[in-house]
Each structure stands twice: as C-alpha cells, then as structure tokens.
Amino acid sequence: MSVKLTFYDKAIIVFILVLSLATFLFNFRLDARGEQKYISIFVDNRFVMEVSFDDQTERIVKFPFGKNNEYTATLEISRGRVRMLPLPENLCPHGICSHTGWISRDYQSIVCVPNRILVTFSGEKKQEVDGITY
Numbered sequence: 001m002s003v004k005l006t007f008y009d010k011a012i013i014v015f016i017l018v019l020s021l022a023t024f025l026f027n028f029r030l031d032a033r034g035e036q037k038y039i040s041i042f043v044d045n046r047f048v049m050e051v052s053f054d055d056q057t058e059r060i061v062k063f064p065f066g067k068n069n070e071y072t073a074t075l076e077i078s079r080g081r082v083r084m085l086p087l088p089e090n091l092c093p094h095g096i097c098s099h100t101g102w103i104s105r106d107y108q109s110i111v112c113v114p115n116r117i118l119v120t121f122s123g124e125k126k127q128e129v130d131g132i133t134y
Contacts, residue, residue: 037104039075039082042118055080065115073117084110084119091115 005013041048043065051061059077064070074085081102086095097112103121110119 037080037121039077040120041075042120044116045118051075051077053077053080053082065117071115073112073115075119080104082110082119082121084112084117087112087115 037053039051039053039061041051041063043063048063048065049061051059053059057077057080061075061077062072063075065073071087071091073087076083076085081104083102084097084100086092086098089095092098092112092114097110097117100110103110103119106121108121111117
C-alpha cells in the first residue's frame, strides 16, 4: 500500500520545515547578541572570583587553588568563550577539565574534581544580596 501525497500535504510539510528553520535562526541570532558575560570561579566550594568579558575580550585569568593556595590554574578567554588550560599531570592526572574545551552558554561548566575547581558561565553579574525582608 503506497501513500500518495497531495499538493496540500507537500505544502504543509514545506511550511513546517520553513517555520522550524526560521525559529532555529531566530533563537541563534537572539543568543548571539554581544552582551556582557560573567564567569564565576569556585575552589573547594568557596567563591574565588568573578570575571566579566564580552565577545571582543582576549584575556588570560589566573587564580590560586590548593590547600594553601600554592598552585595556580589558568583560564583563557577569547571571543566570548572560556576554557581551562591544562594543569600539571601530578595535580590533575586525567586532565578532564582542560579536555572540556570552550564553554559559552549558561548551562555549561568546567569541573576539575581532583582539585575541587568549578568554573560556571552566567549571563548576569552575581549579586551579594538578592533580597532583604523586614
């Protein structure tokens, strides 16, 4: 049994495909606007620093970690993206944090489990106080 598509069936399929593509492009353009972005860095579950940047920023950020802050990790910021540069093998044997690669979205993060480092990406500045109730 074969199904024969009419002109209207084909028109509906084309319309749905065009609408899907337009929605995808609209979301992509909306996400690509050049706004200020922020990276929050946590070591051993403590906030270390927040770094702001935009799509034109080219920058290297170093931050301390370890029991007595005796080591230094390095983040590279380029074209609105962030990545962690490799740590020495004795500190991070598998190097998963550096193999994560570039992050640029709110839902992405870089995690180094052996050194308890967390780098999260966010679109807005971290506020010290989010509300006061009297």
